[in-house]
Amino acid sequence: MLTKSSSLMRLVGELKKLPGIGERTALRLAFHLLKSPQNLTALSESLCEVRDRVHPCSTCFAITETDPCSICSGNRDSSVICVIENSQDLMALERSNAYNGMYHVLEGAISPLSGIGPADLRIGELLSRVTEGQLKEVVIATNFTVEGEATALYLTKALKSTGVKVSRLAHGIPLGSDIEFVDAATVQWALQGRNEL
Amino acid sequence: MLQEKLQAIVLSSSDYGESDRIATLFTLEHGRIKGFARGARNSRKRFGPALETFARINLQLLRKDGLSSLKQADVITLYSGIRGELSSIAHALYACELVESITPEGHPVPRLYRLLTTYLERLDSGAGNPEDRRMFEINLLNILGYRPLLEKCSRCGADFGERGALIQSGGELACRICAATGFPMPIQALRELRSCLSTGRFGLVRFTADGILPVGRLLDDVIVSHTGRKLKSLDFLRQTSQM
Numbered sequence: 001m002l003t004k005s006s007s008l009m010r011l012v013g014e015l016k017k018l019p020g021i022g023e024r025t026a027l028r029l030a031f032h033l034l035k036s037p038q039n040l041t042a043l044s045e046s047l048c049e050v051r052d053r054v055h056p057c058s059t060c061f062a063i064t065e066t067d068p069c070s071i072c073s074g075n076r077d078s079s080v081i082c083v084i085e086n087s088q089d090l091m092a093l094e095r096s097n098a099y100n101g102m103y104h105v106l107e108g109a110i111s112p113l114s115g116i117g118p119a120d121l122r123i124g125e126l127l128s129r130v131t132e133g134q135l136k137e138v139v140i141a142t143n144f145t146v147e148g149e150a151t152a153l154y155l156t157k158a159l160k161s162t163g164v165k166v167s168r169l170a171h172g173i174p175l176g177s178d179i180e181f182v183d184a185a186t187v188q189w190a191l192q193g194r195n196e197l
Numbered sequence: 198m199l200q201e202k203l204q205a206i207v208l209s210s211s212d213y214g215e216s217d218r219i220a221t222l223f224t225l226e227h228g229r230i231k232g233f234a235r236g237a238r239n240s241r242k243r244f245g246p247a248l249e250t251f252a253r254i255n256l257q258l259l260r261k262d263g264l265s266s267l268k269q270a271d272v273i274t275l276y277s278g279i280r281g282e283l284s285s286i287a288h289a290l291y292a293c294e295l296v297e298s299i300t301p302e303g304h305p306v307p308r309l310y311r312l313l314t315t316y317l318e319r320l321d322s323g324a325g326n327p328e329d330r331r332m333f334e335i336n337l338l339n340i341l342g343y344r345p346l347l348e349k350c351s352r353c354g355a356d357f358g359e360r361g362a363l364i365q366s367g368g369e370l371a372c373r374i375c376a377a378t379g380f381p382m383p384i385q386a387l388r389e390l391r392s393c394l395s396t397g398r399f400g401l402v403r404f405t406a407d408g409i410l411p412v413g414r415l416l417d418d419v420i421v422s423h424t425g426r427k428l429k430s431l432d433f434l435r436q437t438s439q440m
Contacts, residue, residue, distance in 0.1 A: 020215030183245035
């Protein structure tokens with residue numbers, strides 16, 4: 001009989017802490033792992049490896065195993081920095097193969113209602129990089145939420161005195177979508193930000 | 198259980214689980230309610246950007262005690278003018294947090310709904326400023342019945358004109374005879390505050406330079422005494438006003 005303090009229940013408890021995992025899913029995952037001891041060993045080893053080897057880059061704060069990360073130490077355009085909220089956003093931008101500059105991960109966005117202000121983000125480090133380096137442009141790629149917009153506007157003001165060009169990712173109708181199914185707010189923004197051909 | 202159609206302003210929302218959201222809404226029909234939007238982050242069709250903070254929306258929901266079930270939401274406006282100006286975002290978020298903190302759950306306050314809508318429209322058309330913020334606050338307190346007595350001393354009932362007014366803890370105003378100490382409140386500033394209550398439009402009342410500080414102090418004290426805490430968005434509001 002399994003008790004609350006048993007190792008299996010501890011595993012269920014730990015799995016439950018992960019986003020999107022409830023009690024039943026955690027239990028299912030735990031029993032699935034039990035069925036295959038090799039999987040369990042591989043999982044535990046990879047968890048330990050991640051804990052010991054993965055950390056934020058000391059320059060751009062993206063998740064990396066080397067310091068500086070491969071982007072900061074690689075042969076990329078160092079005159080442009082793209083500012084993003086987290087490392088997942090970096091992966092999305094890299095998937096596009098459309099950007100060859102550097103990055104700066106803020107580790108979040110300004111969220112006044114959650115008590116997260118500019119001092120809680122890597123904004124000071126960004127300003128140091130901008131003032132110390134030979135930068136031409138800062139591309140702000142924070143999310144298009146109220147928090148992301150607040151962060152973008154705050155950065156624009158904070159970077160104004162440095163004289164560096166500040167740009168923002170474009171937003172509008174997604175590729176491959178029909179205008180009739182796009183929400184009114186997105187259509188409104190797409191119209192406001194239309195380009196001359 | 199019947200599906201209802203409501204008008205609402207999103208006061209705040211947070212992610213829940215893999216694809217859901219929980220939103221706090223200020224509705225015209227039922228006041229402040231909390232709603233659970235299953236799959237809101239996946240379903241662009243049912244919600245789109247409708248659960249963004251301070252968005253004004255048309256909403257379909259199943260009303261329940263505690264957490265209502267949100268079925269669909271259509272954006273009336275996202276206030277793109279607010280989203281393009283930092284001080285307006287800071288003031289709009291503060292207004293939403295204030296309404297969320299100070300209103301009772303499930304009680305309709307249509308006058309406050311209209312006041313919040315008018316204030317957001319004002320912020321949408323220009324940058325946020327302290328005078329509009331104070332106008333919003335005194336009218337909010339008045340609608341909810343929390344307004345301090347501005348006409349006469351709250352202790353002896355004497356007219357302030359003869360004796361002068363001092364701000365006491367908790368946002369009470371007392372005359373100089375009833376209270377020995379306190380932050381002085383100019384009589385002109387009290388007149389301006391009363392004018393805020395009689396006009397229904399933002400931008401008509403102008404506070405004097407030496408009046409806005411004590412007015413702010415009085416209203417901040419009253420608000421803290423009713424919310425029981427300092428609002429989180431105030432720090433950001435202060436930071437943006439200094440930029």
